Amino acid sequence: MHSNKRVLIISCYPIKDPLHGGQKRVAAVVEEYKKVFARVKYVAVFVREHYPVYDHDDIYLTGRWATAALHDHLTSDIRIGNAMVESPDLRRKLEALLRSYKPDIIQVDQCFPYIGLRQIIQDMGIRPKIIYNSQNIETVIKEDVMTIAGAADTDVAEALAIIEEVETDLAQHADLVAAVSKEDGEYYLSLGAKRYVLASNGIATLAHSPAAVAYWHKQFKAQGIDAIASFIGSSHLPNMQGMQQMIGLRLGFFPANTRLVLAGGVGRHLKQYFDYDNMLDSTFWQRAISVGFLSESQLSGLLEVSDVILLPIVKGGGSNLKTAEAILSGKKIVATTFAFRGYESHLTLPNIWIADTPEKFRAAITEALITPLKKRSKSQELQAQTVQWHYSLKQLVEEAVKL
Amino acid sequence: MTDAKQKIWIDVTDLSVWSGHFTGTQRVTYEMSLRFYEQISDVHFFAYNERARNFYEVDFGPINQTILASRMPAEAGKRPSGFHRPSPKAVLRTQSLKAYHNLPFRVKQQLTPARREQLKKAYRTFNSVSSRVKPRRQVISSAAVPGAPAVHFQKADIVVILGKPWDTMTFIDVLRDQKTAQPFKLVHLVYDMIPTFLPQVFGQPLPANYTKYMFEALALSDRVIAISKSTKQDVARFCREELLQTPKTTVVRLGDTPNGLTVLEDKYAPSGLKPGSFILCVGTIEVRKNHALLYAAYKEAQLRDLPMPTLVIIGSRGWYTGDVIYQFQHDPLLRHSVKILHGLSDEQVDWLYGNCAFTVYPSVYEGWGLPVAESLAKGKVCIASHASSMPEIAGDLIEYFSPYDAPACLALIQKYLSVDVRRAKEAEIQAKYKITSWDKTFAQVADAVSS
Known part of the structure; x- marks a missing residue:
């Protein structure tokens, strides 16, 4: 499979040294495209203060557009989209890019860049094929984020109107829509898309550093911990909600020699939910450890030493990269049905507990911690391998080549 | 190697390090420990040494002796009638035994069992007689007896906590590690859950430390002894709210026997x-x-x-x-x-x-x-x-x-x-x-x- 076409991918964040799930997804798409397309260029239009590490093709906002996007973190992505047509400097750079690179295909990652980009394309009179690579249903996510942050109703309504309009435009007019789950795909069909391809989130092959594994073993052994259940997540709202709702702040159901290990922003941000005058909240850290932000090496080491991986996700769009990691790891998993969106076919694998109420979720954690790990068969192992990007993006790549 | 024979271990850390008047907690610990010592065979006593982060076997005899000595009247010879003082002979015997008990543990272990039993019996007799005296002031004896063997509880053992180990947070961590290694039976006497539910009546950091201690203690306990129905209800409430399994709980009634003094002068x-x-x-x-x-x-x-x-x-x-x-x-x-x-x-x-x-x-x-x-x-x-x-x-x-x-x-x-x-x-x-x-x-x- 090979194509001589030139692909331009535009997003709102750089992918140099990717950290969050969105960055990893786009970086994986770029890598997979490079295997089949003659030229692939990635350009991020972004706020430099939000992403200090970037590539030379990336374009950061300047002037008042930068200031506005920097300070309005709830809708900075919408502001980036608007800036593409409102900022003369930015528009000039994008027009120059389109003129010089002459993309056959433009892939918009998330809907936000398309807010401004569609106007530039129309004004330049060019007709590249458009791929909409969705990561979430953005209206749902944005409403939750803004509401919980206390944004004014009018601001929420205004932001949702913009996003709904551009998502609908993309669904109806893009040449190809990629969705991370069947539910998201169905949503785009309901907006008027003729079809969609499923491009679940995946992961790169896990490479465990022996030093990192040894480090974690030593740490936990020193504290008399025999088994750990890990929840790896950013402070992204759905992670926080899932943690509070499905696991909670009372961890007496964890056996005394086990711990909940929180990695990423979720542990740090959880602290704001404690009532320090309520002594019952003071026991949380008797059974929980927050290890903060970890390098890839430390993270993969933590996964390797985990007995159980927790996916208490109850909200949010898209599919969960952590689910893919958990599946590939071969560890015991306790998850919600929601967390397995996009990975439903893997639910037949052994060592997976699905629980959708807090009581059942906690009971499942306890059971998983004390239940021996079942060995996967060869075919089950092969099935688990398909969560890697190479497999999860296969349909997207094949369809993109056909455009 | 696991010793299948059941031993009862009583924690007397409080008594071995406490000074001053007995509080209610020390009073209960003492009255119970004394009776375990006098009435139950194959009972052992231990104390926690924070520096070593380990439990050590201790002999209750010297601890009791120290307590009894501290109960002596401040004004010798001026006790009201009814006060029972040990005879000079008993005092002499006590001094002899004190010398014995102050011997390094390993030296004592080398005495023949018969001789050791004889000494122990005489010592208990004295303690029994003199234990009617109400405590006035207790002098510290060291919980870390030099040369005493470290205690590693075995699966068949029963470990009884009567005191207030929450003052030393590592106590429960070490106990947890040992119970994870050998799931012995843990019986914990609970006085109250007041620092948890009424933190406003205590200074910091007691409420949080106490709550963390009780969280671990109740997670590990096979049986709880509560000193009132009210405390039993509070234990159940705590376990329910913390999502812990509520241990089987027995309510006991504390002694209130008068001290024998009737002072109207x-x-x-x-x-x-x-x-x-x-x-x-x-x-x-x-x-x-x-x-x-x-x-x-x-x-x-x-x-x-x-x-x-x-x-x-x-x-x-x-x-x-x-x-x-x-x-x-x-x-x-x-x-x-x-x-x-x-x-x-x-x-x-x-x-x-x-x-x-x-x-x-x-x-x-x-x-x-x-x-x-x-x-x-x-x-x-x-x-x-x-x-x-x-x-x-x-x-x-x-x-x-x-x-x-x-x-x-x-x-x-x-x-x-x-x-x-x-x-x-x-x-x-x-x-x-x-x-x-x-x-x-x-x-x-x-x-x-x-x-």
């Missing part, structure tokens, strides 16, 4: 007090004991121009009481009606009990309420707060008030100022109140441990 009267002219409030002067309610009741009496007896408050100072003590001591209309006394001798305390009109106990929360029980055991009327465990002590036998209702407290004080009313109630108490011996408490504890 006025030479022990604190200055200015006349028999029958005052009411008594016994207990640590801390915010939880709610002396502020008594202040409010006395002020209300002034407003209504009601006659009030002198209020005698005895107890050492505890958490957050500076304000109320200041008010009592500097209120020009009250200061002569209130006496706040510390550091009294046993005889003085006993004189106060014997000569007060009645006692009052306005505490906002208790695990049990020993001053209520002690008052009744001495035949004295007690009017008490109806909070938590206190109604369990005497049921309908005495009258209660809300710890937040000063007029109700005042009304009961007024009621019992009547000599006739008081005499009638005292007769009823004499007839109906059943004193609980420490032996009976021990029988309940021993049952719970072995069940």
Whole structure:
């Protein structure tokens, strides 16, 4: 499979040294495209203060557009989209890019860049094929984020109107829509898309550093911990909600020699939910450890030493990269049905507990911690391998080549 | 290698490091430990050494001896009648045994079993005789006996915690590690959950530390012994809210046997007090004991121009009481009606009990309420707060008030100022109140441990 076409991918964040799930997804798409397309260029239009590490093709906002996007973190992505047509400097750079690179295909990652980009394309009179690579249903996510942050109703309504309009435009007019789950795909069909391809989130092959594994073993052994259940997540709202709702702040159901290990922003941000005058909240850290932000090496080491991986996700769009990691790891998993969106076919694998109420979720954690790990068969192992990007993006790549 | 033979291990860390007057906790620990020592075979004692982060076997004998020595009267030869002093022979034997017990553990182990048993028996006899004396002051003995063997509990063992190890947070961590390695039976006596549910009446960081300790202790315990139904309910509530499994819980009744002293000689009267002219409030002067309610009741009496007896408050100072003590001591209309006394001798305390009109106990929360029980055991009327465990002590036998209702407290004080009313109630108490011996408490504890 090979194509001589030139692909331009535009997003709102750089992918140099990717950290969050969105960055990893786009970086994986770029890598997979490079295997089949003659030229692939990635350009991020972004706020430099939000992403200090970037590539030379990336374009950061300047002037008042930068200031506005920097300070309005709830809708900075919408502001980036608007800036593409409102900022003369930015528009000039994008027009120059389109003129010089002459993309056959433009892939918009998330809907936000398309807010401004569609106007530039129309004004330049060019007709590249458009791929909409969705990561979430953005209206749902944005409403939750803004509401919980206390944004004014009018601001929420205004932001949702913009996003709904551009998502609908993309669904109806893009040449190809990629969705991370069947539910998201169905949503785009309901907006008027003729079809969609499923491009679940995946992961790169896990490479465990022996030093990192040894480090974690030593740490936990020193504290008399025999088994750990890990929840790896950013402070992204759905992670926080899932943690509070499905696991909670009372961890007496964890056996005394086990711990909940929180990695990423979720542990740090959880602290704001404690009532320090309520002594019952003071026991949380008797059974929980927050290890903060970890390098890839430390993270993969933590996964390797985990007995159980927790996916208490109850909200949010898209599919969960952590689910893919958990599946590939071969560890015991306790998850919600929601967390397995996009990975439903893997639910037949052994060592997976699905629980959708807090009581059942906690009971499942306890059971998983004390239940021996079942060995996967060869075919089950092969099935688990398909969560890697190479497999999860296969349909997207094949369809993109056909455009 | 696992020793299949069951051993009972009693934690006496508190007793081995405590100094000063016994608190209620130390009193219970001592009374139970002593009876385990005297009545149960193959019982062992251990103490926690924080520096070494380990448990060490200790001999209860020297600990008991130190406690007994500290109970000796301050003014030798001036004990009231009825006080039983050990004979010179017994004292000599004690000194010999003390020398033996101070030998390094490994040296003692080299003595023949027969000789060791002989010495031990003689020592127990002495302790049994002399243990009737109420403690006055305890001197520290070291929990870390040089050369004592570290204790690693075995699966068949029963480990009993009677004291207050939450002062040393690593205690429970080490216990948890050992129980994970060898799942022995853990029996934990719980006095109350007050620091968890009423953190406002304690100084920091006690409430959080206590709560963390109890979280671990209840997670590990196979059986809990609660000192009241109220405490049992609080344990269950805690476990429910923390999503812990509630351990099987047995309620025991604490002993309230009088100390044997009956001191009515006025030479022990604190200055200015006349028999029958005052009411008594016994207990640590801390915010939880709610002396502020008594202040409010006395002020209300002034407003209504009601006659009030002198209020005698005895107890050492505890958490957050500076304000109320200041008010009592500097209120020009009250200061002569209130006496706040510390550091009294046993005889003085006993004189106060014997000569007060009645006692009052306005505490906002208790695990049990020993001053209520002690008052009744001495035949004295007690009017008490109806909070938590206190109604369990005497049921309908005495009258209660809300710890937040000063007029109700005042009304009961007024009621019992009547000599006739008081005499009638005292007769009823004499007839109906059943004193609980420490032996009976021990029988309940021993049952719970072995069940």
